[in-house]
Amino acid sequence: MAVYTDITEGELRHFLQTYELGDLLSYRGIAEGVENSNFIVHLERGEFILTLYEKRVNEEDLPFFIGLMDHLAAKGFACPRPVKRQDGTVIGHLAGRPAAMVTFLEGVWPREPSVVHCAEAGAALAQMHLAVADYEGYRRNALTLPDWRPLFEQVGDKADEVIDGLAEETRAMLDRLEAEWPTDLPSGVIHADAFPDNVFFLGDRFSGLIDFYFACNDLFAYDVAVALNAWCFDADHRFDRQKSAAMLDAYQRVRPLSDDERKALPALCRGAATRFMLTRLYDWIHTPADATVTKKDPRQPLAWMRYHAAASGPGAYGLNA
Numbered sequence: 001m002a003v004y005t006d007i008t009e010g011e012l013r014h015f016l017q018t019y020e021l022g023d024l025l026s027y028r029g030i031a032e033g034v035e036n037s038n039f040i041v042h043l044e045r046g047e048f049i050l051t052l053y054e055k056r057v058n059e060e061d062l063p064f065f066i067g068l069m070d071h072l073a074a075k076g077f078a079c080p081r082p083v084k085r086q087d088g089t090v091i092g093h094l095a096g097r098p099a100a101m102v103t104f105l106e107g108v109w110p111r112e113p114s115v116v117h118c119a120e121a122g123a124a125l126a127q128m129h130l131a132v133a134d135y136e137g138y139r140r141n142a143l144t145l146p147d148w149r150p151l152f153e154q155v156g157d158k159a160d161e162v163i164d165g166l167a168e169e170t171r172a173m174l175d176r177l178e179a180e181w182p183t184d185l186p187s188g189v190i191h192a193d194a195f196p197d198n199v200f201f202l203g204d205r206f207s208g209l210i211d212f213y214f215a216c217n218d219l220f221a222y223d224v225a226v227a228l229n230a231w232c233f234d235a236d237h238r239f240d241r242q243k244s245a246a247m248l249d250a251y252q253r254v255r256p257l258s259d260d261e262r263k264a265l266p267a268l269c270r271g272a273a274t275r276f277m278l279t280r281l282y283d284w285i286h287t288p289a290d291a292t293v294t295k296k297d298p299r300q301p302l303a304w305m306r307y308h309a310a311a312s313g314p315g316a317y318g319l320n321a
């Protein structure tokens, strides 16, 4: 459960005085997520999600994330809407952390994504990529190619204590990525963490995207690569081409990929797998033993990395070469 910062009822009541949402009826910490502390807060005016922003979120980036959710919601894209306080601002402070409330989104994330879920997620991602066209905020991706090697150096040879041989394998992958990384592809604001646990469904239908706290400006096709990793491997780390073909097909019905984007897909998938392997590895080693959080296993994205290392071209993803 991701509650790094706990709050007392008194602190919460004090914080809620800055809103016009009525009395507090109940609240509880949310038993999911690894990045921020989240609470579901039941007020007279309804249910809301309260987030206390933790280590990976810089306070100066919050206006970008909040503005993005506002922008997308105003365009009719299904995502949480930030809640304004009495003074018109969104970001406050609670228990020493920056904090904000957003609207509660109906739906559940798919524990075992089906081909239909993958297609829905692909279409939703493409809709987001179109909807950001006139968003004026800019945020550099702080977890892209130039950031991976420094992140890895903070783990260094401890990597081998987690998985034997991992340090050398990662260095070789970073060398390869540095040589092949595409730069000249369509870009804009991407979600950058479109995993199943951030995509809600009502039945088989997409009902909303959450957790925009890695959103940044980067290649649209990189966002697709993140989603292919996150949705299309089964529990035994086997890649399911039917799922990837469904995701890519649905994505392209909304936003067709260019030839260059298609060609770059294997490299982008290698990079996305490496990014999640590295952050999970870092957290595996650095998360305090007393933190109330279920750490994510770096072995899973390592298996993704290995699949993409061997991928010869777009055909490996069910795309025509």
Ligand SMILES: Nc1ncnc2c1ncn2[C@@H]1O[C@H](COP(=O)(O)OP(=O)(O)OP(=O)(O)O)[C@@H](O)[C@H]1O
Pocket: 002, 030, 032, 033, 034, 035, 036, 037, 038, 049, 080, 102, 103, 104, 105, 106, 193, 197, 198, 210, 211, 213
């Ligand atoms: N707007 C919302 N409406 C309904 N539930 C939400 C909303 N935002 C968050 N949640 C719930 O809180 C959980 C954790 O939220 P979130 O994914 O934002 O946390 P996180 O710590 O940033 O997670 P992650 O590990 O995905 O980065 C979600 O799985 C969902 O159950």
Ligand SMILES: N[C@@H](CCO)C(=O)O
Pocket: 034, 035, 193, 195, 276, 279, 280, 296
């Ligand atoms: N989606 C990420 C966690 C949030 O950074 C992962 O699965 O590693």
